[in-house]
Amino acid sequence: MIETTVEPKYRAFSLHNFRSIPQMELLTEEELFDIEVVGNVLPFKVNNYVIDELINWEDYQDDPIFRLTFPHRDMLRTAHFKQMADTLRHTDKRKDIKQVANEIRLQLNPHPAGQMQMNVPEIDGIKLTGVQHKYRETVLFFPSSGQTCHSYCTFCFRWPQFTGMDELKFAMKETELLVRYLEKRQEVTDLLFTGGDPMIMRHKVFSQYIEPFLANENKTNIQTIRIGTKSLSYWPYKFVTDPDADDFLRLFERIVKRGINLAFMAHFSHPVELETEVVQEAIRRLRSAGVQIRTQSPVLRHINDSAEVWADMWRKQVNLNCIPYYMFVERDTGAKHYFDLPLERAWNIFRDAYQQVSGVCRTVRGPSMSCTPGKVQILGVTEVAGKKVFALRFIQGRNPDWVAKPFFAEYDPRASWMKDLKPAFGEKFFFEEELARLYMKKAAKPEHETLKMEISEN
Ligand SMILES: *Cc1c(COP(=O)(O)O)cnc(C)c1O
Ligand code: SF4
Helix, strand or coil, X not given: CCCCCCCCCCCEECCXXXXXXXXXXXXXXXXXHHHHHHHCCCCCCEEHHHHHHXXXXXXXXXXXXXXXXXXXXXXXXXXXXXXXXXXXXXXXXXXXXXXXXXXXXXXXXXXXXHHHHCCCCEECCEECCCEEEEECCEEEECEHHHCCCCCCCCCCCCHHHCCCCHHHCCCECCHHHHHHHHHHCCCCCEEEECCCCHHHCCHHHHHXXXXXXXXXXXXXXXXXXXXXXXXXXXXXXXXXXXXXXXHHHHHHHHHHHCCCEXXXXXXXXXXXXXXXXXXXXXXXXXXXXXXXXXXXXXXXCCCCCCHHHHHHXXXXXXXXXXXXXXXXXXXXXXCHHHHCCCHHHHHHHHHHHHHHCCHHHCCCEEEEEEECCEEEEEEEEEEECCEEEEEEEEEEECCHHHECCCEEEECCCCCCCHHHCCECCCCCCCCHHHHXXXXXXXXXXXXXXXXXXCCCCC
């Protein structure tokens, strides 16, 4: 148990006050300016736990958590960096800075097209804009009060949701519509709360979203509630010393007692996030409330691009009774050029790490790309009929029939995302025609006229 007499108080830092972080004295004026330039385009928010417990300031420039949370000049392309730097040198008008920021953001593929247009369901003619239903069994829900996080990851593809561009924001006020939709869709067994980070919510707000599923009159077929969260990495006090920590644990217990499987899809990027006393205590408390913790993260250059880091992380997770779940490939938005790795390298990291751990850690699957047709796993580089190829398979498919069928792409040492891949045999991948048909069907509405067929995006 952690003995604390004072509750650690959450303090957030972003552009307007980060210079008051004591550790900023270690940085040069140029580095501070770089943070301002990039932080005006990409999300930037960090808190006292991340600063004081996770970052090793003696080596901050190469520190994985510093890289994960603090903007770096190379995260913007040179021209974009210069454009914003010049703007900041010439004006301090919020409006002008914002306009330049938005111009740059729109060039960073902020909203993979398919995500906006293909997955938003309707009920009785009403668009459920805070809901995505892509895979038959699982519905993603973006509660409007969960669209922020305790800190921001600089690589995050969710960043358009944080940056005040309302037209890009997924949000939905009522659970009511969601429940109505789920009642009609008995094939949906899993409800996945996501964001942002739903665990940013106070218990009072979060329980509003959950109560309908605990009520006797609930007629949905929800058997698993998942919560996608990085709170265990960024603010584990949430479940230990925050004023409503115990209320959360009691709510979680009620969900589990109701016979619903409750799973945290916990985002851990590096083993250091598992090493503090308070995160270990938070995991113990969640586990004793009956919460399952499954773990996932993208593999990222500068942060966790080594097999040793992943093997160490999976082993530590299992030792804390967490279940390794996914290794993702960073998707093609935002600062991808800074973080991305060739698919072959991602696979080698996965394979080397997987070989180092025992079977209990091998519940993990990856590296996986979440793109328009589904979640595509890179099984490896191999040879078929004398030709060097990537072997791939769907872990999830827009059509469930696609899942677990191996297929092949031409070997390309520079490929880093689905859009870089070409079929190894024949003209098209086996799923392409059907995907195009699904796409046309959804895009039949006039406002989607300009929609282009893309297989690289969500
Ligand atoms: C990953 C994902 C899910 C969940 O998939 P599982 O393989 O069941 O974890 C659901 N919906 C979307 C859109 C996803 O990307
Ligand atoms: S915690 Fe999750 S949603 Fe929030 S910035 Fe990081 S990756 Fe994005």
